[in-house]
Amino acid sequence: MSNDGKRTAHVSPASAGFTRRAVIRSLAGGSLLMPGILSQLLADDSGQPSAELDPLAPRRPHFEPKAKRVIFLFSTGGVSHVDTFDYKPKLVAADGSTKGAGGPISLVQEPLLKPRWEFKPGGECGVMVSDLFPHIRERMDDICLIHSLTTDHLDHFEATLGIHTGSFSFARPSLGSWTSYGLGTLNQNLPSFVVIAPVLPYAGTQVFSNDFLPAYHQGTRVLPGKEPIPNVRRQSGPGDLQSLELGLAGAFNRNYLRRIGDNSELAARIKTFETAFKMQSEAPEVFDLSKETDETLKLYGFERGQADSFGWQCLVARRLVEHGVRFVEIIDSGSSNNWDAHEDLTTYEPLAKKIDQPVAGLLQDLKRLGMLDDTLVVWTTEFGRTPGRQTANGRGHHPAVFTSWLAGGGVKGGMVYGKSDEIGATVAQDKVHVHDFHATILHLLGLDHERLTYRHAGRDFRLTDVEGNVIQEIIA
Amino acid sequence: MLTLSGGLDESMGGAHPFPDQTTWEFSEHDPFKAVYDTRRRSVYMMTQRFQKHPFLALFDGADTNASTAERLTSTTALQALFLMNDPFVHQQAQGFAGRLLSERADDAGRLNRAYELALGRPSRADEAAEAMAFLQRARASLQGAGISPDQLTAQTWQSFVRALFLTHEFIYVE
Numbered sequence: 337m338s339n340d341g342k343r344t345a346h347v348s349p350a351s352a353g354f355t356r357r358a359v360i361r362s363l364a365g366g367s368l369l370m371p372g373i374l375s376q377l378l379a380d381d382s383g384q385p386s387a388e389l390d391p392l393a394p395r396r397p398h399f400e401p402k403a404k405r406v407i408f409l410f411s412t413g414g415v416s417h418v419d420t421f422d423y424k425p426k427l428v429a430a431d432g433s434t435k436g437a438g439g440p441i442s443l444v445q446e447p448l449l450k451p452r453w454e455f456k457p458g459g460e461c462g463v464m465v466s467d468l469f470p471h472i473r474e475r476m477d478d479i480c481l482i483h484s485l486t487t488d489h490l491d492h493f494e495a496t497l498g499i500h501t502g503s504f505s506f507a508r509p510s511l512g513s514w515t516s517y518g519l520g521t522l523n524q525n526l527p528s529f530v531v532i533a534p535v536l537p538y539a540g541t542q543v544f545s546n547d548f549l550p551a552y553h554q555g556t557r558v559l560p561g562k563e564p565i566p567n568v569r570r571q572s573g574p575g576d577l578q579s580l581e582l583g584l585a586g587a588f589n590r591n592y593l594r595r596i597g598d599n600s601e602l603a604a605r606i607k608t609f610e611t612a613f614k615m616q617s618e619a620p621e622v623f624d625l626s627k628e629t630d631e632t633l634k635l636y637g638f639e640r641g642q643a644d645s646f647g648w649q650c651l652v653a654r655r656l657v658e659h660g661v662r663f664v665e666i667i668d669s670g671s672s673n674n675w676d677a678h679e680d681l682t683t684y685e686p687l688a689k690k691i692d693q694p695v696a697g698l699l700q701d702l703k704r705l706g707m708l709d710d711t712l713v714v715w716t717t718e719f720g721r722t723p724g725r726q727t728a729n730g731r732g733h734h735p736a737v738f739t740s741w742l743a744g745g746g747v748k749g750g751m752v753y754g755k756s757d758e759i760g761a762t763v764a765q766d767k768v769h770v771h772d773f774h775a776t777i778l779h780l781l782g783l784d785h786e787r788l789t790y791r792h793a794g795r796d797f798r799l800t801d802v803e804g805n806v807i808q809e810i811i812a
Numbered sequence: 813m814l815t816l817s818g819g820l821d822e823s824m825g826g827a828h829p830f831p832d833q834t835t836w837e838f839s840e841h842d843p844f845k846a847v848y849d850t851r852r853r854s855v856y857m858m859t860q861r862f863q864k865h866p867f868l869a870l871f872d873g874a875d876t877n878a879s880t881a882e883r884l885t886s887t888t889a890l891q892a893l894f895l896m897n898d899p900f901v902h903q904q905a906q907g908f909a910g911r912l913l914s915e916r917a918d919d920a921g922r923l924n925r926a927y928e929l930a931l932g933r934p935s936r937a938d939e940a941a942e943a944m945a946f947l948q949r950a951r952a953s954l955q956g957a958g959i960s961p962d963q964l965t966a967q968t969w970q971s972f973v974r975a976l977f978l979t980h981e982f983i984y985v986e
Binding site: 391492493525527539540541554565567568570571572574576577583584585589602605609616676793 | 843862864869870872875876878886887888889890891892893894896898899939942943949954957967972974975979980981
């Protein structure tokens with residue numbers, strides 16, 4: 337087990353009385369593989385917090401949480417805010433006039449380009465959304481748009497890293513890894529942090545890396561297909577052969593323990609093999625959609641067997657959080673063929689069509705299952721796009737202001753927070769930096785972003801560096 | 813495992829098998845993301861800042877972005893799954909079992925050889941008894957599954973070697 341146990345004092349154990357003894361008991365509960373070592377382990381009860389023995393055990397957050405789990409939707413490439421969720425009638429009127437940021441990376445004056453799509457009011461709240469997202473528009477009563485997000489970098493790699501890790505230069509632990517570190521997980525037969533990404537975005541696996549946090553908290557990438565989680569398929573031939581092998585290894589390990597004396601790390605190690613054994617049956621079950629009705633599949637907008645669809649990603653995400661996974665990230669496109677419309681905004685139509693109904697279906701499904709109240713759904717991208725044109729029908733990168741949204745998990749629905757200026761070029765009101773966005777997500781999970789720290793390379797690190805303010809106004 | 817299976821490539825030096833430079837068309841949108849399968853010593857592994865090698869990501873490899881003063885050790889279920897099910901482990905078990913079979917003529921001799929090679933010590937009496945009982949059960953299980961007699965001994969020993977790979981004494985340095 338890890339030496340990180342010493343460093344986890346900043347996160348309180350599940351309760352003050354949750355001692356090492358209790359943890360060993362829970363680890364050993366129903367154990368097939370480790371009878372006999374329990375009494376030895378219990379003999380030395382030093383009252384250490386649970387994290388030392390079991391870094392993924394569910395932990396009590398810093399304060400009462402609104403959300404227990406997160407589904408984080410990421411659209412790669414920099415989604416144009418003015419063509420999707422940020423309605424700018426003045427930009428329509430100003431089409432062609434030269435007064436706004438444009439060009440490839442928003443540093444030059446280029447003629448303004450009006451949004452390509454009509455905006456219409458959605459839900460009872462009447463929040464305006466473009467025709468790219470007719471299904472999500474219907475869910476606006478559950479969604480809180482943030483129109484005033486801003487980021488620190490104008491290129492994909494750094495901005496993608498930033499929105500995932502709070503760091504724009506060096507790799508750091510991902511938001512999902514911090515969440516796993518802070519809260520543990522509710523079902524150890526599955527990873528705590530799962531990433532459903534058929535293709536990788538900019539910055540690659542670094543966006544869901546645990547980096548300096550222990551490997552328990554790394555994002556496990558899931559690929560549609562026969563073996564979504566690596567190595568869950570049994571390889572040992574006949575059905576009981578693997579059990580025999582684990583049984584023999586278990587017997588050797590028990591003897592070994594007797595010889596070397598008390599070693600509490602062994603409990604975690606033995607537990608790990610049990611978890612892995614159970615994961616072999618539980619993981620395929622989560623990815624088996626045969627018990628989902630045709631009606632549910634339709635809600636997510638895909639047909640049975642279409643495992644390559646975004647709807648599959650969304651439905652599997654719901655099943656994963658239902659089974660106790662703490663943080664699920666869904667990535668819609670990779671580092672090419674994405675929302676990076678420098679030249680042709682019409683590419684947005686297939687991209688939007690691909691995610692619109694599945695995302696709306698996910699919100700609807702969570703709601704009818706009563707899960708939206710404590711499941712936070714986040715949609716974001718790395719930056720916005722220039723209100724001025726780059727080419728005749730394209731927009732450049734625009735970190736100065738962009739839109740993202742939150743839904744469920746204790747967030748007010750039917751709400752808009754912050755404002756961009758009248759052409760969507762700068763923040764006009766209530767600026768939300770990426771660090772504020774992260775601080776708010778952690779807050780909804782009951783975690784104080786200033787107290788969720790990890791000591792590395794001689795100092796404490798946070799997801800939010802030395803910044804970040806929680807947006808209190810959007811919390812229900 | 814590679815040492816035990818005889819699969820370790822001990823050759824020294826030489827150029828890394830990068831793609832020919834004239835074929836490079838890498839960009840931010842299409843980055844260089846190769847993972848080279850290698851049987852050489854790990855000093856010859858390619859390390860990219862951009863991504864950890866999947867094996868090293870699984871087993872707490874060092875941060876590729878900064879100097880790392882202290883390496884973490886963790887014990888995760890995915891690591892256990894790797895040891896239980898990854899084709900690499902099964903291949904090495906096959907190699908190691910084959911070696912035991914060719915080097916020693918009987919089960920007792922093979923068992924001692926396995927302990928010498930894998931753990932650097934002879935097996936103890938209680939371990940030998942457990943192991944012999946296991947070999948019988950595994951053989952019966954494989955027989956029941958219809959494994960042909962000429963494969964039976966090999967597969968039984970592969971199974972034993974896999975169990976040995978799962979022991980703490982083999983995996984961890986205390």
